[in-house]
Amino acid sequence: MKTLINLKWLLRYSLLVLLTLTLVSCSEEDPIGTEDPTASKTKSDQATALLETEMFNMINNNYNSLSDLDQINMSAANSLFKEALTLDENNAQAQFGAAFTEFVMVYKDPDFNALIKDMDSSFNQSNSLKKLLSPTLLPGGTAGMQVPINEAGGVVFSIMKLAVKDPPLISRVQQVFRDKLLPRLDYAANLFAKLEANNSFKFVISGKMQGDPEIEAVALYPAEIYVMDAMMHGLKFAVDAFLVYKFDIPNYEQATLLAALNRNSTNFFYLAADGASRATAAKNDLNLMATKLLSGIASLESLSGTKPDAVIKIGNNGIKQNDLDTTKKYLNKFKDALTQDVTLHLKDADSEGNNYDIRINLGNFFSNPVQNPKVSFFPAYTVEPRGTDDIEFRFDAQTYNEFTFPDPTFGGLFPGMTNNTLKRLLYIDEEFAYRLEGHVNFPGGWFQDVQLKITAGNQTYTVDLEPYDIFELLVRDATGTGVEITRYALVISGQEFEQRMVNPNDRFFIQSQEHDWLEIRLPVYPQNLNGFAQGQNTVVLNWDGRPSLPWGDFNIYKKTGSGNFELNSSGYFSNQFQDFNVLPGISYTYRISNRINTEYYGYPALIAMDEVFSNQVTITP
Numbered sequence: 001m002k003t004l005i006n007l008k009w010l011l012r013y014s015l016l017v018l019l020t021l022t023l024v025s026c027s028e029e030d031p032i033g034t035e036d037p038t039a040s041k042t043k044s045d046q047a048t049a050l051l052e053t054e055m056f057n058m059i060n061n062n063y064n065s066l067s068d069l070d071q072i073n074m075s076a077a078n079s080l081f082k083e084a085l086t087l088d089e090n091n092a093q094a095q096f097g098a099a100f101t102e103f104v105m106v107y108k109d110p111d112f113n114a115l116i117k118d119m120d121s122s123f124n125q126s127n128s129l130k131k132l133l134s135p136t137l138l139p140g141g142t143a144g145m146q147v148p149i150n151e152a153g154g155v156v157f158s159i160m161k162l163a164v165k166d167p168p169l170i171s172r173v174q175q176v177f178r179d180k181l182l183p184r185l186d187y188a189a190n191l192f193a194k195l196e197a198n199n200s201f202k203f204v205i206s207g208k209m210q211g212d213p214e215i216e217a218v219a220l221y222p223a224e225i226y227v228m229d230a231m232m233h234g235l236k237f238a239v240d241a242f243l244v245y246k247f248d249i250p251n252y253e254q255a256t257l258l259a260a261l262n263r264n265s266t267n268f269f270y271l272a273a274d275g276a277s278r279a280t281a282a283k284n285d286l287n288l289m290a291t292k293l294l295s296g297i298a299s300l301e302s303l304s305g306t307k308p309d310a311v312i313k314i315g316n317n318g319i320k321q322n323d324l325d326t327t328k329k330y331l332n333k334f335k336d337a338l339t340q341d342v343t344l345h346l347k348d349a350d351s352e353g354n355n356y357d358i359r360i361n362l363g364n365f366f367s368n369p370v371q372n373p374k375v376s377f378f379p380a381y382t383v384e385p386r387g388t389d390d391i392e393f394r395f396d397a398q399t400y401n402e403f404t405f406p407d408p409t410f411g412g413l414f415p416g417m418t419n420n421t422l423k424r425l426l427y428i429d430e431e432f433a434y435r436l437e438g439h440v441n442f443p444g445g446w447f448q449d450v451q452l453k454i455t456a457g458n459q460t461y462t463v464d465l466e467p468y469d470i471f472e473l474l475v476r477d478a479t480g481t482g483v484e485i486t487r488y489a490l491v492i493s494g495q496e497f498e499q500r501m502v503n504p505n506d507r508f509f510i511q512s513q514e515h516d517w518l519e520i521r522l523p524v525y526p527q528n529l530n531g532f533a534q535g536q537n538t539v540v541l542n543w544d545g546r547p548s549l550p551w552g553d554f555n556i557y558k559k560t561g562s563g564n565f566e567l568n569s570s571g572y573f574s575n576q577f578q579d580f581n582v583l584p585g586i587s588y589t590y591r592i593s594n595r596i597n598t599e600y601y602g603y604p605a606l607i608a609m610d611e612v613f614s615n616q617v618t619i620t621p
Helices: 002-016 037-060 066-071 075-087 092-108 110-120 128-133 149-156 170-196 222-242 254-261 275-304 321-337 362-367 419-425 428-432
Strands: 203-205 218-220 245-247 268-271 342-346 356-360 381-386 390-395 434-441 450-456 459-464 470-475 483-492 495-501 515-521 525-533 539-546 554-560 566-572 576-579 588-594 605-608 617-619
Touching: 037 075, 037 092, 066 092, 075 092, 092 110, 092 170, 092 203, 110 170, 170 222, 170 245, 170 275, 218 222, 222 275, 254 268, 254 381, 254 390, 275 321, 275 362, 321 342, 321 362, 356 419, 419 428, 428 470, 450 470, 459 470, 525 588, 525 617, 539 588, 566 576
Parallel strands: 434 515, 515 605
Antiparallel strands: 203 218, 245 268, 342 356, 381 390, 434 470, 450 459, 450 483, 483 495, 495 605, 525 539, 539 576, 554 566, 554 588, 588 617
């Protein structure tokens, strides 16, 4: 349903507009054996050679999906790196290699790989979760400074969408991520933390590791490790947030989904037993992530930013310093958002193009996760069977005014948010209000200061009209009972001109959730008529249009002496007319009106109620 989609996107946008992702390192300690730095170095060199070969294969092989990554065999390199660490826990080469290979090896885990294979049949290649799981841990250049915010957000807030397909059970996804992915992330993060503190760290990425033995080698320094850690922390955050709520259903059959999506269900989209602690950890992780990235920038500025072999550099061939300064400002603002309100300015943020200043406090959202978001956040809704397989989800509200959020602040995420503002931001009016849409059919040119005004019952509503654009009038106080629109008018520069339907049988009724389409044949009303004789056989007339346009659709009337006006020309497109059918010495009087096009083309169209005449001018050639 459109409303649910809008809600998901607002949550995603609002949470992630300031969001940079993080990870708390709480890994097991590496086993320490007898110290032998020389033997440790030998083993880590051997492991690096194996890693070089596997990375070359990984880059140059054409894998059709993530599930094909089980063909990458990092186990031998991983074992050697870990053995090197037992001989020298401070071997930086082994620390990096063990961390990197530990993460990539998750694709060979039978449970994880089986899950990826099942997901291949349920999601397209652009799915946020699949993007986030792609093994792009090594930064390929300055673009590596970007954190996969959108992908992480897509994972967190696409949960409800999963249930309307036939993917692996959400509970299975949660279990595999919790038991098979998170331990590897924690292990790698612990080693990255050690490398971040080692200012002398340098890991050379040969051309072969980059997929081409002929290209120059580059090097990773602590700044790049911070970036890699950030990317991994982004995945950790997404998984942790995914585990805050439980989704325990045995299948995706219709009856099961109906029970699960029920507002009072305690098994689906309901706070997990450890959900509160995971949410608290996520909050701490976010703060730590911002701190890590700021430290990474500091490392880049002081240690490696000018090194010619660094993957990430500052200057003409890398990141500009002013961009780094902007990033630091962004990160500090984000840290503030975890502990206090931050104001965000939204431009053109509702159906009428209004701007809003809203407050965001990310910390509030994670400090007290609600037990049942279906009740705490969503307006009352109903789920019912549709056919034998599908389900129908609809909100109980029938009108815009009835549609209310139980808590428009969403647990304090949006401090001070009101139902009215939130509904406007989520375009609820486009779904629940009465909507009159249409376009303006006019001769041409640019007009301004024209509004459509309608009257229904005792209420009037107006909407601005613009050339070359669709207009949309939303009546938010519409009820379930239709009220006929009894009067239409165009307001041109403050003056009203009544309009009517070209077919009187076309009648519109203002009613919640109804939609009508209307063509407005914009009349151009003549004014300021003047003229002069051009010789003895020509009269020249000039006039202005209202609204001001270079031409319109006019009727030209003419009479001689005290006679009656007769139609001289109909449907004339110009603001100047030359009458050659005149005789010298005879007085002619002219007036101009708007021509009314009464042709009916089978759809509702609004036309002028009456001809509106200009002033009269009398000219004697």
